[in-house]
Amino acid sequence: MTREPLPDADPPVRAADLRLAGEWLARHDLADAGPTPLLASRLAVRRRARLAAHVILAVLIIASALAATFDRFAVSGRPWPLLVLAALVAGLLLAQSLLDWWVRRVDQRAGATLSRRAAHLVQPGWRAVLGRPYAVFAVATFAGAMVLAGSALALPDPTVRQLAVVLLFGLLGVTAITAMQLRHLLRRPVVAQDEESLTADVIMRVEDARELTTPSAQWSLPMVLLFGTAPGWWSAAALVYLLLGLAALVALNARTPSSVTVARRAMSI
Numbered sequence: 001m002t003r004e005p006l007p008d009a010d011p012p013v014r015a016a017d018l019r020l021a022g023e024w025l026a027r028h029d030l031a032d033a034g035p036t037p038l039l040a041s042r043l044a045v046r047r048r049a050r051l052a053a054h055v056i057l058a059v060l061i062i063a064s065a066l067a068a069t070f071d072r073f074a075v076s077g078r079p080w081p082l083l084v085l086a087a088l089v090a091g092l093l094l095a096q097s098l099l100d101w102w103v104r105r106v107d108q109r110a111g112a113t114l115s116r117r118a119a120h121l122v123q124p125g126w127r128a129v130l131g132r133p134y135a136v137f138a139v140a141t142f143a144g145a146m147v148l149a150g151s152a153l154a155l156p157d158p159t160v161r162q163l164a165v166v167l168l169f170g171l172l173g174v175t176a177i178t179a180m181q182l183r184h185l186l187r188r189p190v191v192a193q194d195e196e197s198l199t200a201d202v203i204m205r206v207e208d209a210r211e212l213t214t215p216s217a218q219w220s221l222p223m224v225l226l227f228g229t230a231p232g233w234w235s236a237a238a239l240v241y242l243l244l245g246l247a248a249l250v251a252l253n254a255r256t257p258s259s260v261t262v263a264r265r266a267m268s269i
Contacts, residue, residue: 017044028203028260033196038110042191045106046204049099050211053181056092056099057174057217063088064170065224085166089173096177100184107191124202126186128266130209133256137248138178141215144241145171148222151237152230160230167225174217181212195267202263210259219245 021035021043067085126135149171152164185208192198222238230238257265 014040014044017041020044020047025200028200030196030200030260033200036197038113038191038193039197039200041106041110042204045103046208049103050208052099053096053177056095056177060089060092060170060173060177061217061220061224064166064221067166085169089169089176092173093176093180096180100181104184104188107188110191124186124205124266126182126209128262129186129202129205130182130213131256131262133252134210134213137252138213138215140248141213141218141245142171142175144245145215145218145222148226148234148238148241152226152234155230155234157230160226163225163229167221170221170225171218174221178212182209185209185212199260199263199267202266203259206259206262214249215245 017040018035018037021040022031024043025031025033025035025039063085146168149164149167152160152167155161155164185205190198190201192201219242223242227235227238
């Protein structure tokens with residue numbers, strides 16, 4: 001652990017955010033550390049950014065469903081709904097990049113207030129933050145959704161094929177947004193002033209990474225767009241995909257170590 005002097009000043013923070021930070025520490029067996037303005041401000045911006053990210057994904061799902069209501073993409077010979085959906089995906093990617101910039105900016109301002117700064121010798125990588133089981137689960141979930149979309153795209157029904165194209169665009173948009181969030185999560189600098197706050201920093205990374213692997217959009221899009229419209233065997237396959245994914249996620253959460261345990265292991269490297 002290394003330390004370097006930095007200007008000393010506390011970032012402004014609301015009393016409610018400070019109280020929530022204390023509750024967060026208690027849930028993660030770090031109550032002895034005590035809530036600090038730095039931790040409170042970082043947790044607050046992450047709560048708001050996480051809510052905004054959920055709104056972004058909800059907008060994508062709703063937009064995909066609206067595009068799917070068109071029986072045909074062609075309007076005057078042009079695929080307007082698909083073009084609008086592609087433009088929306090680009091706009092949502094920009095919105096997500098701005099959210100990531102906002103979180104990074106708050107971290108930078110919070111770090112600049114520290115009178116001393118602690119840094120772990122090794123920057124936590126994806127194995128420490130996300131872990132192989134969650135990474136495999138995320139890849140398998142994406143692959144399963146793409147297989148569903150590809151199988152629908154191969155059907156002779158033109159309406160089903162059109163909906164499958166919308167599904168593919170939606171899945172690729174969700175994947176791009178998630179990849180952008182993971183990239184930001186792994187590259188952001190560690191902001192801490194002692195061992196306890198350093199542990200809290202790693203816990204936040206682990207929890208953020210695990211939430212990103214929860215495939216709500218990947219599960220929702222096939223059901224919203226094609227369930228009941230595609231042939232019965234496809235709807236059954238989509239239902240099995242959803243149920244297996246839920247079971248795998250429950251087992252994964254039950255069998256893998258807690259974020260606190262993972263963070264302490266990463267700190268011991």
